[in-house]
Amino acid sequence: MSKRSTMTMAAVAVVCAVTVLVAPGAAFAAPAPPASPDPSSSPSASASAPPSASAPVETKDLEAVRKKIEKLYHDAAVATDAYNLAEEKADKQSVEIVKLAQKIAAGQEKLDRLEASAAAAAREQYRTGGIPREAQFLLSGDPQQFLDNAGRMHQGQLATKNLLGQMERTQKDLSEYAADASAKWKDLEQGRKKKAAAKKKVEKQIKEAQALESRLEKKELERLAKLEAEAARKAQTAWLSSGVLKDIDGKATQAGKEAVKFATAQIGKPYVWGAEGPKSFDCSGLTSQAWAAAGKPIPRTSQEQWKQLEHIDVKDMRPGDLVIYFDDASHVGMYVGDGSIIHAPRPGRNVTVAGAGTMDILGVVRPDA
Known part of the structure; x- marks a missing residue:
């Protein structure tokens, strides 16, 4: 030839x-919520599940x-x-x-x-x-x-x-x-x-x-939600008690205001992994789209946002900055002022406002440095 x-x-x-x-048909769809499994069919679930469906936990x-x-x-x-x-x-x-x-x-x-x-x-x-x-x-x-x-x-x-x-x-x-x-x-x-x-x-x-x-009964799910809220409250209280908030007085740039405005408009929309709008988001899908709307494209994932964007001291952060969480940079939220972030928490939750200190902070990055 x-x-x-x-x-x-x-x-x-x-x-x-x-x-x-x-081609559109090649895209992966988010998984549909599974049907309630047989209690005996999931070894890992059995290890952590309550002893009996009828007995109080x-x-x-x-x-x-x-x-x-x-x-x-x-x-x-x-x-x-x-x-x-x-x-x-x-x-x-x-x-x-x-x-x-x-x-x-x-x-x-x-x-x-x-x-x-x-x-x-x-x-x-x-x-x-x-x-x-x-x-x-x-x-x-x-x-x-x-x-x-x-x-x-x-x-x-x-x-x-x-x-x-x-x-x-x-x-x-x-x-x-x-x-x-x-x-x-x-x-x-x-x-x-x-x-x-x-x-x-x-x-x-x-x-x-x-x-x-x-596997949990309705009352147990309510108690579980209270435990989650209490854990978040304790973490936020400890963070605020450190005096960090008194040093945070940064003012948002115009681009930062636009990013915060976009993120705020998404409150109430569901978390879906791999999603970046407009009807649902995962954590980094929300932050990357917010900054894209502000005219500043940033990396898609929280780990790449941590790697590529400029690092800022917590005391210097301003609205629009991104707070990266956990040692593996696996979660991100957008700081909006007054010690709060807007983020997409996890499956089963919606985009919401939360305390910036409710999770382990790895650091802060600035898209418009």
């Missing part, structure tokens, strides 16, 4: 492959359930970040592959034109018996005609050399584009596998947490 045919097939293959990848046992559920949702948040990062990379790689495919197609068209010019020159040489028309004029006895035709012949030689050089460079470019597209395609396939693995883990953790909650 000729190199030209190989290049053409490569361009077509890349375009077709990318079209399949970015001791407070200490319910607290253990709360911590177990909290850990499961935390692990789901970590997996969600991995899923979101893989999705973000896949989107970028898809765009790059499409651009390469366009370059391959344009390069092939250019090569076709150059080959047509070369073929025309070859046909002209054949018609003149192998001697270029200009070279035949060199045999003329007229000195002026000789000089004129010598100049034309030199220009023709330069044009031929330039034509061959362009063909060689274009073929080299096509080879490089094809190799680059192939490498990015492999990366895209690896990212797809990581995304699928992360999706599976997210679903597993959420189902286990929901299974634990489904």
Whole structure:
């Protein structure tokens, strides 16, 4: 098979492959809430579930359930970040592959034109018996005609050399584009596998947490909610008692005000992992979309927001800054002033206002530094 045919097939293959990848049907949907499982079918749930569905649950046992559920949702948040990062990379790689495919197609068209010019020159040489028309004029006895035709012949030689050089460079470019597209395609396939693995883990953790909650009676669920609220209140009180709030007096920038305005408008919308609006959000989907609405695109995931955005001391934070939580940067909320954040907490919860100190703060980052 000729190199030209190989290049053409490569361009077509890349375009077709990318079209399949970015088709709407290939997107992952958020998992539907599972049906209440059989108590005997989930070993991990049984280990943390109340002893009997009819017997009241001791407070200490319910607290253990709360911590177990909290850990499961935390692990789901970590997996969600991995899923979101893989999705973000896949989107970028898809765009790059499409651009390469366009370059391959344009390069092939250019090569076709150059080959047509070369073929025309070859046909002209054949018609003149192998001697270029200009070279035949060199045999003329007229000195002026000789000089004129010598100049034309030199220009023709330069044009031929330039034509061959362009063909060689274009073929080299096509080879490089094809190799680059192939490498990015492999990366895209690896990212797809990581995304699928992360999706599976997210679903597993959420189902286990929901299974634990489904085992509780209505009154126990109410007590569980009170325990969650009490734990958050104690954490916020301890944070405020440190005196940190008296040092926080930063004023929001115009972009920060726009980001806060966007986040505030989303209050009440449900948390859905992997979602970035407009009807539902996960934690970093909310913050990234809020800053996009303010005209400042930022990384999609809380971990990348922590890695890439400028770090700010807690005492210097201002509305619009992002508070990153836990050692693995698996959660994020937007500071809105008065010691509060707006965030998308976890599955089963809605976007809400909470105390900035209700979770373990890793640090603060500033999108518009």
